[in-house]
Amino acid sequence: MSDEHLHGNSTHDAPPNPYLEKHTTPQQTEALEKRVRTLESLLIKKGLVSAETLDKLVETYENDIGPLNGAKVVARAWANPAYKERLLKDATPAIAELGFSGLQGEHMVVVENTPRVHNMVVCTLCSCYPWPVLGLPPAWFKEAAYRSRSVVDPRGVLRDFGLTLDESVAVKVWDSSAEIRYMVLPERPAGTEGMSEDELVALVSRNSMIGVTKVESPAS
Amino acid sequence: MNGIHDMGGMTCYGSVKPEENEPVFHAEWEKRMFAMTMLGMGQLDTLDGFRHAIERMDPAHYLSSTYYEHWLAALESIVLEKGLLTPEELTSGITTGTRQEAPGPLPPEAVSTVVHGGAPTNRETGRLTPRFKAGDKVRARNLNPTGHTRLPRYVRGKNGVIAHVHGTFVYPDANAHGKGEQPQPLYSVCFDAQELWGPDVSAIDRRYIDLWEDYLDPA
Numbered sequence: 478m479s480d481e482h483l484h485g486n487s488t489h490d491a492p493p494n495p496y497l498e499k500h501t502t503p504q505q506t507e508a509l510e511k512r513v514r515t516l517e518s519l520l521i522k523k524g525l526v527s528a529e530t531l532d533k534l535v536e537t538y539e540n541d542i543g544p545l546n547g548a549k550v551v552a553r554a555w556a557n558p559a560y561k562e563r564l565l566k567d568a569t570p571a572i573a574e575l576g577f578s579g580l581q582g583e584h585m586v587v588v589e590n591t592p593r594v595h596n597m598v599v600c601t602l603c604s605c606y607p608w609p610v611l612g613l614p615p616a617w618f619k620e621a622a623y624r625s626r627s628v629v630d631p632r633g634v635l636r637d638f639g640l641t642l643d644e645s646v647a648v649k650v651w652d653s654s655a656e657i658r659y660m661v662l663p664e665r666p667a668g669t670e671g672m673s674e675d676e677l678v679a680l681v682s683r684n685s686m687i688g689v690t691k692v693e694s695p696a697s
Numbered sequence: 698m699n700g701i702h703d704m705g706g707m708t709c710y711g712s713v714k715p716e717e718n719e720p721v722f723h724a725e726w727e728k729r730m731f732a733m734t735m736l737g738m739g740q741l742d743t744l745d746g747f748r749h750a751i752e753r754m755d756p757a758h759y760l761s762s763t764y765y766e767h768w769l770a771a772l773e774s775i776v777l778e779k780g781l782l783t784p785e786e787l788t789s790g791i792t793t794g795t796r797q798e799a800p801g802p803l804p805p806e807a808v809s810t811v812v813h814g815g816a817p818t819n820r821e822t823g824r825l826t827p828r829f830k831a832g833d834k835v836r837a838r839n840l841n842p843t844g845h846t847r848l849p850r851y852v853r854g855k856n857g858v859i860a861h862v863h864g865t866f867v868y869p870d871a872n873a874h875g876k877g878e879q880p881q882p883l884y885s886v887c888f889d890a891q892e893l894w895g896p897d898v899s900a901i902d903r904r905y906i907d908l909w910e911d912y913l914d915p916a
Contacts (some may be wrong), residue, residue, distance in 0.1 A: 515790040518790055519790060520737045523781060529804075530808060534735055539721050542812070579815040602702055602847060609720075616763070618769040627707055632899070637712045647901040648890075652906040655863070656818040657883075680725075684823070685863070
């Protein structure tokens, strides 16, 4: 145990804890794989699923649905004030205008970051996440550290992502406890005034739409 | 249920450790687990029932396993509880016959419709007239149900303000337990960070959480 742990823990490194060690030994992974294979074969035999349909669904979320969708929404909002107004007022149809809709995005809300307000999104009870615009969530979004601490110490969590906010900036944390799904509209960075919508898309990171980072200026 | 899944406000799990260039799935079994849950679970249970099956995991196992192992544990529970499979079938992988009442597996061509159509949970039935309006002061009830709920511990008994009326939505506390959808108004409720966490946190920070009407009292 380091001195830091003995003298108060400012960096939030967790103490050694066997419960936080994920099961990743080859034997444990093998056992998991066997259980999953068995369950899949049983569900197929029972007529609930087919292997081809499972493949198709996996392909869809690996290739077609991801944070590029959200980046297009953000870039459109930056480039088009009327679209931005529609997006902030009623996000679900505004997002559908770009062709994005469906599972885990049936009821969307978009919240806007400004120089005075920083929004971030969490799901403390499970891992709810706006799939149609951001794809499936990254592991950290689903793990205990983020889910637990974001609501009590969001500024500390943001520092874990390298973002230190001024005390004068209000932090709003959105806990997705129901079927409403949230996405952050990040601030448009300086130095992007002449850029096209396609160029803007390339700047927008997934994490900025969860609200744990800002969009970097292309100059930096 | 006051379970380990209700994590909001705990500070014992260390710093957040993002993974560089993270893949969508980390292993082949995760892909299979994701897809068979998405396509098979809906024929057996509701999403609320599925979440509750995860919540009923042993807490030590919950913490020491990854996300898709939660899904595996939950789906195994559901196939047993709903009588699709016996424990012997689940262990041996050997089963007899198909499910009589099954509509049959979805064809691959239908995936796009399922994914892009979604499964909205707003309703035009049930309790349609909201008790509260934006700006109303409310207190989250101090409820401790033993079943499924989406009222986390960290807001119970705390005072907030209605930020937005979302409409009438399926009530998970009922729907997870086979009691029907019982739709009722859902609200975005704003809490001052200091109301939830005391004087050591920023006085200008806010938390927004979506709460059903039965979770709230006027304040």
